[in-house]
Amino acid sequence: MDIIAKIKSTAIETPDRLVFSSRDGKMTYGELWKKSSALASYISNRLEGNREPIMVYGHKHPDMLVAFLACVRSGHAYCPVDIGNPRERVSDIASAIDNEIVIVVQHEEMIDIDDKYEIVGREKLDTILESDTSYDDNEPVSGDETYYIIFTSGSTGKPKGVKIPADALNNYLKWSVTLSGGIPEATRFLNQAPFSFDLSVMDLYTGLATGSTIIALDKGLQQDMPEMLKYIASSDIEYWVSTPSFSDMCLGEADFSEENFGSIKAFLFCGEVLTKDTAKQLRARFPHAKVINTYGPTESTVCVTEVDITDEVIAREGALPIGLPKPGTEIRIDPENSEMIIVGDSVSSGYYKDKERTDKVFFMAExxxxxxxxxxxxxxxxxxxxxxxxxSGMLFCDGRIDHQVKLHGYRIELGDIESNLTNIEGVAAAAVIPKRHEGKVESLTAFVVREG
Structure with missing residues (x-):
């Protein structure tokens, strides 16, 4: 799989096919390729001789895809940062990436970063994207070069950037298009997660790898359940990609069933524990749709296991399995502490500019x-x-060996929250405790000790 070549071929063969749709606009494959050519040309000229990563800030606008593709076509990894991030975290990420420009697709008023970075904002972007500039793709990101960087929670309160090489992404996509028995060409994917959360890579890039359409749900829409469900129902989604928590919210609505959402062929879950209760409800309401459970941290490129959660699997004792490893990957169990070690062709190359953290968890294995x-x-x-x-050789996840949890799909270091709580004036110490149900974290409770 060469994802850039695949996008180009789809754009040439079916330029009018819809690639992305959200309440912020729609875009075809032809428009995606043409606009990314113009922006890639600008980036190449503006950052001549510089192949460092570029931060891309925004939400569910079609031009987010344009920016991602323009970055990698011009030889730069991209770092997606969603508008839902706190200002301080956005500033920290901009400083960590530390390139000359930051691409801001939307909501420039929400960003507060060091003045030394040039913001390529909406007005400038419009001028660039309206130009009819071609680009020859001489040196796109390839091989072991970093394709994207996603920042996750850090135990010290500072985020850490996970580097995913182009080869790792392409190896992942070679497998992800086979999920649920095989994804057909020109289907329709649901995008629930923000682009700064690696779950979005599953729908976005598996969609692009199959010449499909990505239907994105923006933050505001997700806060209006009746309106959101109408939007999804009218979009003829075939492949539902989300955290289990998101589907739990939808299951709270009686209308969320096959009768009203008959186009759904499969639910693809990742990011947190899929409980039996959730799986049972989905199987009852969508008897003809598959429920696929996957597992994998950001450091392994989205996910590396798959299992079809049938009624027979649900009926077995204990928690649901996370499945079997994908081709090109082994998950080895450390005999000393039962830790799962992912070995294979989609493992990250480490944390951006952070050798100390990288050396703690990444290594070379036979x-x-x-x-x-x-x-x-x-x-x-x-x-x-x-x-x-x-x-039977089926893999099960039994929990954590450290102080990290997943809440609504987001990986959170409890130490990150505790560190930030103790930065508040008047707080001497803090502890954060997770509340669990069926092994899934449902909420966090913080305890603080006042100074004096």
Whole structure:
């Protein structure tokens, strides 16, 4: 899989096919390629000789895709930052990326970063994108070069940037298009997660890899359940990609069923624990749709396992499995502490400009059965999750060995919250405790000690 080449071929063969639709606008594959050519040309000239990452700020606007594609076509990784991030975190990420420009697709008024960075905002973007500038794609991001960087929670209160190489993304996509028995060409994906959350890579890039249309739900729409469900129903979604928590919200509405959403072929879940209760409700309300459970941290490029949650799987004792590893990947269980170690071709190259953190969890491991030469070395990542295989070879996730949790799909270091709480004037100490149900974190409770 070469995702840039695939997007180009779709744009040439079916330029009028819709690639993206949200309440902020629609865009065809032809428009995506043409606009990204103009922006890639601008970036190449503006940052001549510079192949450092570029931060892209915005939400669910079609031009977010234009910016992502323009960055990688011109040889730069992109770092998506959603408008839902606090101003201080946005500033921290801009400083960590530290390139000359920041692309701001929308809501420039919400961004507050160092004056040394040039903001390529809406007005300038419109001028660039309206030009009919071609671009020859001499040196796009490829191979082991970083394709995108997504920042996750850090235990010290500072976010850490996960680098995903082009090869890792392409290897992931080679597998993701086979999910749920195989994704057909020109289908329709639901995009629920913001682009700064790596779950969005599943719908966005699997969609692009199949020449499909991505239907995006913006933040405001997700806060209006009746309106959102109408929007989804009218969009003929076929592949639903979200966290289990998001589907739980929808299941709270009696109308959320196959009768009103008959186009849905499969629910693809990642980002947190899928409970039996959620799976049972979905199987009852959507008897003809598949429920697919996957597992994987940001550091492994979205997810690396898959299992079809059938009624038979639900009926078995215990928690739901997370499935079998994808081709090109092994998940090895550390005999000392049962930690799951992901080894294979979609593992991240580490944390951006953070060797200390990288060396703690990333290492090179013998390929074993992953290569014709078992002694070949491949990337490996210590997940911090514990797990086990059952007698049939099915993998189960048993929990964490550290102080990290997942809430609504977002990976959160409890130490991150505690560190920020103690920065508040008058707070001497803080502790954060997760509340769980069926192994899934439902809420967090903070306890603070006042100074004096």
């Amino acid at each position: 390929a074993g059965s992953l290569s014709e030469n078992p002694k070949d070395m491949v990337r490996a990542y210590r997940t911090g999750d514990t797990g086990h295989y059952d007698e």
